[in-house]
Amino acid sequence: MPQKRQTHPQPYSFRKPKEALEFCQTTSCEVALLDIQMRNMSGVELAKELKLLNPGINIIYSGYAKMGIVKEKVDCDYYDWLDGKIYAINLYHGEYMAQYSWGEITNAGMK
Structure with a gap:
């Protein structure tokens, strides 16, 4: 019986939301860990753009050790x-x- 090939996901890090969007236009991403507050674009806005590129992507939000609710979600x-x-x-x-x-x-x- 053939063995299923194991794949190991590669993490990537970006300093700007635009860089993450450009990367995800050419690469399939399964998970995105996003800060709520970022320069030029919020994490919620970036998540919407990523979902347009890949509706199956899983989004995890981070808030700098603050606990709260993302009203938009x-x-x-x-x-x-x-x-x-x-x-x-x-x-x-x-x-x-x-x-x-x-x-x-x-x-x-x-x-």
Whole structure:
């Protein structure tokens, strides 16, 4: 029985988002580890461009040891309310999470 050939992925590092995009136009990439904050383009914007080139690419975000939420990656009516979207404002008339004692504290921390 023939043995399956093992492949060893090669990591590459880029200092500029444009360099990573140019590389991925000619090379198949399976995973991209991206900083959220970069010069000239955010990690979320770069991920969108990489997904256009390779829809199957896996994206991992890094945030310089900070813990938080990437708003653009979360579909949440609370963030839509913060952005002033009408449907979310209509959902949030003082009763949102009222049954939870931690609701008001959480709302303040999410802003």
